[in-house]
Amino acid sequence: MQQDREQKQILNRYRGLLRSCRNSVTRDDVKQISKAIKEVTKLYADKRTAAGNPYVYHLIDVARICVDEIGLGGTSIVAALLHDTITDKLLSLIEIEKRYSPTIANIVDGLSKITSLDPKDPNKQAENFRELILTLSTDARVILIKLADRLEEMRSLSAMPPDIRLKLSWETYHLYAPLAHRLGLYRLKSEMEDLAMKYTNEADYRMILRKLKNTTTRRNKFIREFIEPIEGELTKKGFDFEVKGRPKTVYSIWKKMQKKGVGFDEVYDVFAIRVILNSPPDSEKSDCWQVYSIITDSYTPNPERLRDWISVPKSNGYESLQTTVVGPDGKWVEVQIRSKRMDDIAERGLAAHWKYKGIKQDRGLDQWVEKVREILETPVSAPEEFVDQFKLNLYQNEVFAFTPNGDLRKYPQGATILDFAFDIHSDVGSKCVGAKVNGRNVPIKQPLQNGDVIEIITSKNQKPKTDWLQIVITGKARSKIKQCLREDKNKQLSLGKEMLYRRLKNWKISDTDEAIATLQKHLKLRSIAELFELISLDRVNLTELKAVLVKAESHEADQSQIPEEPIKPRVKDGKELSSTDYLVIDEKLVDVDYKLAKCCNPIFGDSIFGFVTINEGIKIHRTSCPNAAQLHRKYGYRVVNAKWKETKADTSFQTSIKIVGFDELGIVNRISELISKDLKVNMRSFSMNSSNGMFEGRIQVFVSDTKHLETLLYRLGRIKGVQKAVRVGGEV
Structure with missing residues (x-):
């Protein structure tokens, strides 16, 4: 009997899902959705939620959130239904790809990589941040589905044990809610914050909720009185509009109470009025300002509370004209004025951006995603550094600065003139010596301020320095500075090598390898590269080096004067x-x-x-x-x-390999894993230099024979990014 009820409930939820997405999916999508429902119902037949319901309820509810509250389509619905199958080891990536599509498989695979955060372990926390951003940089639907999954979990959290409730609430508050905010998903972000507060600060949550309910009738009456004169004027002007009044979220009211140190009754803007215009894109900005004029004709505005997010939208794409006015009975009221398109983006975030792609104002989120990719391209020394960089882009305020031509650029708070210069162009950043800000000369470490007009000053003699890494905070600037420093060092090594070889030739020393080994030993250097660097920087006297080599050669000559012992016949x-x-x-x-x-x-x-x-x-x-x-x-x-003669199987010989290829992320790891893990070859040393996107490495390994070496060279040559791997004579 219970099984029949549950099957009927699954069918009803499935039909509700299809009704929600009927305008956004194709016939083929419906077939895929139906196939996925049947598959997960079978795979999760024995699994239940914490509340005791069939687990498939959770999967369908997540898909429903993706449709109703985020606005995603058929591909995302199928991925949402399958989102736990790889993690639970019920389906493999290849099986999903064959049964559905490569896109769906990649999304589900991305979702499987986002594991739970452990707030006590910053290293693990950093790795999870990394996975989140990696998936965002390839397909944002991974993050959107994960947010839907987390929201559904939070809605069902009351059935969980207290320790699990606190853990999930902490994660939601510190990671998922801010991420939803950054993607412009205001509705999801607000509900997540409220639900997280419900379990982390239950007393204040219930107090504010109770007071909001107690004041509902009075608040609705106030909203009707406030709207009445505005509606009349808007109708006279011929606007197609809708006016809404809504209370602020519990969390936002609590946050204002904490920030200002006041009680609930002293928070003057516990609700907001929203005017939504059905205006075409070419006139929506002017229409919003006309509505602002009508409202301020009826009610006195607070000029310090005007927020123009229409002329300069937020980086998550949010656009709105906001003001606070004195309403009836002398009470402050927040008014938001926006078009239907702006409201859609404010509520549904990234998904709505896809719908309105091509409108100029929507570049903000794309620019943010590009900044995320810049962080990925910047190597970091520790996971904590990565977390800091990510949080910087996720939470901190932004600074708006202008080029002399009037182009507006956005930066994280704390960015400097040098960050601005590298953002213009890497060559401009490399040669930057300062800037004129609003007509005044400033140094490269000067922090940017809102509204600055910046003209970069360059010098052809300038080049990046190591201490510049302490000045910049953006990923792009750090990456370019490190690249320039590497290239400069490679040039120094090449110059030192050329200088030494030219001198050895002039000194008529034919065995260059022996001469370099002698000098390295004399100067007590760890590598030949250090010798080349000292020579290029003029930190060693070449005349003294010649004396060292001459002395070594004369010693060898003296040895040759000793009468040779006759070689005894064998x-x-x-x-x-x-x-x-x-x-x-x-x-x-x-x-x-x-x-x-x-x-x-x-x-x-x-x-x-x-x-x-x-x-x-x-x-x-x-x-x-x-x-x-x-x-x-x-x-x-x-x-x-x-x-x-035939040797033992465990006999090994040392040899050197030269390997050349493209300098790309992870190439060293792939090479070392092949040698050490796959082929079980003992590696003595590995050195590598890179320049202009290419690298040249020298590896010393121990092999058993020439066949063993040939196998190693063949496998190295097959690695993606490696152009050639050859055997060389002499020491690395």
Whole structure:
């Protein structure tokens, strides 16, 4: 019996959903919605909400909010019905893509990434902020459906245990309500704040609610008296209009009480009058000002309470002309004047922006989304830094500044002249030395103020400095400064390298690798890059470096004057080996002192030869070693043949790899994961330089043989963004 009632209720909810969206979906959408309803009813047959109802009720109610209160269409409805299936491991991303569409699959996948926040763990909080923004940057419907899901949860919160109620209320108040506000979803934001307050500050919530109910009759009478003269004048002027009176939300009244330190009876604007005009877009602004004139002819306005969000809309797209006037009995009344389009956007936010796309005033939200993407492109050192940047764009007030041509630009509170310069163009920012603000010279760290007219002053000799990162706060400026600093350092390294190689050539030193290793060891540097940087900055004396190399060379020459010990013939089983016999190299060889040459790092499988040194025994070189020709030509009598013997499986050889590709986000992580995790290769070192969107890296790894190396090079070359991966000789 109960099962029959529940099935009937599911059917009624489904029909209600179809009635709500009948004007915004196609026949194919209806088929997809019906298919999704049947699927989730089956998948969640045994799951119940905290109130004991079938879980599918919750899914249909979320979809209904998406339609009725946000204004989304068929794709979003299906995604809302399926929104928990990946998280609950009932469907996979591929299954949703095959059964429905790639778009729906991507939305559901994005929703699965937004996990619950833990207010006690800032690191986890930062990661969740990151997921929210990532999904917003690809498809805003993910965020809108998540907001609908959270609103439905808050409406059903009374059935939850007290600790869960507090946790969800905290998340809603600190994350979801401000996010709804930023997307222009005023109705959702207000209800979320009220519901969150209901469970976090129940006493004040019920007190304000009780007082609002007690004053309903008196308030309605006051609103009728206030509207009467205005309606008459608007009708005479021929306006097509609607006038509404509504009380402010419980939370907004409580917030005013806290801010001003007053009681409920002392909050003078507990309700607002809204005049909504049915005007065409080309005349809606002038019509709003005419209505303002009619209202202020009847009632005295407070000039300090005039808010013109028509000429300069808020960044979330909100447009309205707001004023506060003295109504009947000397009471203050807030009046909002807006067109039907403005009211639609104010109530339904981002979804209404899609409907009115193309109208110039609606660029505000698009600009905000672009700012979010800039944050994503800015690397941060810690998750907390990311949270700070996100909150900055989400909550803080904005500053409006003008270019000399009169173009209006918006920035977060605290932005500086340098932020403004980089926003104009990265080249302008890089060469910025100051600005003229309202005709007065100011430094680059000067904070922007509302209404400033700014003319940037540049110098061709100026370039970004490290301390600039402490001046700017916008993601775009930080990203460009870091990029310029990296490019400048790469230029210094290239210059130092070129200077050193030119000097080595002049000094007639042919073995450059050995010379650089000698200098690095002498100066006690951790990397060759440090050597190049010191030379480019003129922090080392090249004459002194020459003396170091000459001394090392003379020491080697002195060693060569010592009479060589005659090379004893190699004997095996009592017989002398001929010159055509091979020296067998493996780890069991104990009667011959040998080393693998660092100039070419031979590995098992390479074609090799041995070279008899004076003090270090026999060194094994690859036949393709860059020094091979010189050794054969000058010291042919010290060259011996060699070949590999089969080695143990766990034997490893060190070799160097050069890898070149596009410098894009995550490339280093993909390379290191392939080497260490996928192929289980031991990596000794990894260095990388980037310039003009490209990178060149050097990796030292341990491999078992040439086949192992070939597999590694092939897999590296298949990584997205990698152009080539090749083996190189010598140390990195």
